Amino acid sequence: MKRFFACLCSLALGLLPALPALAENTSESALFSDDGYRITRYRSPTPERAEPARTIDTPALQALLQQSPDALLIDVYRRQWLNGQFIADEPHANLPGSLWLANTGDGQLAPQWQDYFASHLQRASQGHKERPLVFYCRSDCWLSWNAVKRASALGYTQLYWYRDGIDAWEQAGLPLQPAHPEPLP
Numbered sequence: 706m707k708r709f710f711a712c713l714c715s716l717a718l719g720l721l722p723a724l725p726a727l728a729e730n731t732s733e734s735a736l737f738s739d740d741g742y743r744i745t746r747y748r749s750p751t752p753e754r755a756e757p758a759r760t761i762d763t764p765a766l767q768a769l770l771q772q773s774p775d776a777l778l779i780d781v782y783r784r785q786w787l788n789g790q791f792i793a794d795e796p797h798a799n800l801p802g803s804l805w806l807a808n809t810g811d812g813q814l815a816p817q818w819q820d821y822f823a824s825h826l827q828r829a830s831q832g833h834k835e836r837p838l839v840f841y842c843r844s845d846c847w848l849s850w851n852a853v854k855r856a857s858a859l860g861y862t863q864l865y866w867y868r869d870g871i872d873a874w875e876q877a878g879l880p881l882q883p884a885h886p887e888p889l890p
Contacts, residue, residue, distance in 0.1 A: 742854060743847040744812030750845050758853040758864035763877045766867050776837035777829050778803040781810035781852045784886050791886050798881035800874055804829050807886035810848025821889050823859055837863040841870035
């Protein structure tokens, strides 16, 4: 019996170094839905890429806007929604000419928000799935990462992810404009 207990203790002690990694992997998987959308801790470091979009920085965005003036800038930063309306709990400014599709970057969208996203993209792109779409929010923000995936699932093909978003634009000394979310249809 003592020998069995000693073996059991040795086995347990041997597994201890692996426990933090196991816990980390378990908590990492809890960050994403089964279909790959980030579902929690939206304001945390983001990856370098958001497949299938091309990740761009401020100079690349400026060049894109020069080369493709029909590119659509889409802000997906959140806005509080209460009793069927957006609540302006704090001022929000975004890149000039942007379409603000608030609350569409969450990992799990209720049908009304999915319809809001799809219908506004359809209207803004005039049904052209190859029209360049640039998604952004703030730096270290998974909302725009999710929105890129969602636009791809809807069939849009020219996708860009302005990873550092409003923060990078502002740090470059470029102008922002007061913003209001597009109305829910």
